Amino acid sequence: MSGFIGSRTKGLSGALLYSLGSLAAGMLYQAFGSWAQLYYVDVLKMPLTLYGTAMTAFGVWNAINDPLAGQWSDMTSTRWGRRIPFILFGSLPMCLAFIMIWAVPAAVQASPVRLFAYYLVTVFLFDGLYSMVILNWTALYPEMYPELSQRSSVSAIKQALGIVGMVIGMVLAPQFRAALGWTGMGIAFAIAGGGAIYASLAGSKEDPRFSQAQGLGIVQALRSTFINKSFVTFVGVNLLVQFTFVLVQAVLPFYCKYVIGLSDAQNTLVLAPMFVVALPMVWVWSAITTRTGPKRAVAASIFLFALGLAPFLFVRTLAQAMATTAFIGLGLSGLLVLVDVLIADVVDEDELNTGRRREGMYFGANAFIIRLGVSMQAIVFSTVMGAYGYDPSLAAQPATVARGLTILMTMVPIVSMVAALAVVSAYPIDVVRRRSVAEGIEAGEAWGVLFLLIDGEVVFCMAGVVSQGHARWTARNGTIFSGAAQREVRANDAQAQLYNRDVVAGRHACRPTRGAHSLRRGSPSKESRIA
Known part of the structure; x- marks a missing residue:
């Protein structure tokens, strides 16, 4: 695989498309946060004690599902990337779960206990899917926009559309409810939010090299x-x-x-x-x-x-x-x-x-x-x-x-x-440290093939990206050697840039072989993809 996953529209159009995810996020979650309590307590007459119990449980779930979703995403390795599959396949279920919150069956409304159980299941489902989709959409931002000028301008667009989404969810929801009813409002918002999320994929891309990293x-x-x-x-x-x-x-x-x-x-x-x-x-x-x-x-x-x-x-x-x-x-x-x-x-x-x-x-x-x-x-x-x-x-x-x-x-x-x-x-x-980090990342990334030799014997052979000498490699043949002693690392056919830092997640040092050649940041060469 070469290049980036996704055919991202570039320039301002691409930033606007990507930032539509913020419109969807603000609209859906603000509508839920502003009106679900009124609907279930005042309209459907859920007892306050049951509602309070449900919200306490929801608060715990709401707190833990974000780091769980983030870790799952970081550990994911597919040919489509780490983030985009969650957005692509999670957005439709998220929107359906949002509709379920506002489409309560009559049989459920007739029983406070059934209403409590229904609310608990639907909000757990919606919030879990929302975390999975929106967190992965947000996680694309640092990768797609590495420069400060890019990040600040795209963040401005994101927040502007997010404010519009919040206003729609908070202020315009009653108008939709009056015209369409509670369920109709949920369907209308789900269609608009889902459309915005899927449109954001046209402005999204993902570097497949990062999917090959061994996660923590x-x-x-x-x-x-x-x-x-x-x-x-x-x-x-x-x-x-x-x-x-x-x-x-x-x-x-x-x-x-x-x-x-x-x-x-x-x-x-x-x-x-x-x-x-x-x-x-x-x-x-x-x-x-x-x-x-x-x-x-x-x-x-x-x-x-x-x-x-x-x-x-x-x-x-x-x-x-x-x-x-x-x-x-x-x-x-x-x-x-x-x-x-x-x-x-x-x-x-x-x-x-x-x-x-x-x-x-x-x-x-x-x-x-x-x-x-x-x-x-x-x-x-x-x-x-x-x-x-x-x-x-x-x-x-x-x-x-x-x-x-x-x-x-x-x-x-x-x-x-x-x-x-x-x-x-x-x-x-600060400004100085930020510049140093940016230069370090730019200078420290290379594609290549590494062979670790011990007494002339190849212990492992790996191909992928190395950043500042740390392992970000996909094993093609063999396994990682994690010994603590110093080892000599040699580049095969001068295809890898080696650094005087860790090569795998251990503390053994690596000395560059004389004549090792840097393959600069970008797609790997044809030879370096083959171990």
């Missing part, structure tokens, strides 16, 4: 991921940012009602400026990221987001609230753009250190950690609101509730953002 086992993969300083600092920042997002989103309706005195309909007017500003600003942040580097850009966006929250100390009218959320959109757009850029850099650095592309595990582990932000938000919200006298059974809340809500909209998220800034300062991939 689950335990070693998790350990390597969570001892990686770059990832640990990145995910610490992302956890704090996601906690702030979720907290502000959850508190804002209460703030509008009990502090400003707005109606539920006016809440939409408060949110709208945030998205109106964030949508065009993603391209501004793309340019800033390319010019200053991701680390400085994310620090600036965190600072602006925190600064935008401060006026809620004084906001008392609809106009003031709308102006404040518009300002928040400035920092929000930067954070949306930069999350994918930062984790892509972490993946690149990991490749330099391990010789493996492990996007699946890193994106999955990140998703697992940031789920904690939802739990953190719930604990903080209930603690503060309880301390300031909030009681949902009261017809009128005490005046102290307004003070508690002001704290939740200002002091708590601002402290979280300050902590995020402190963690960002420890993030090791």
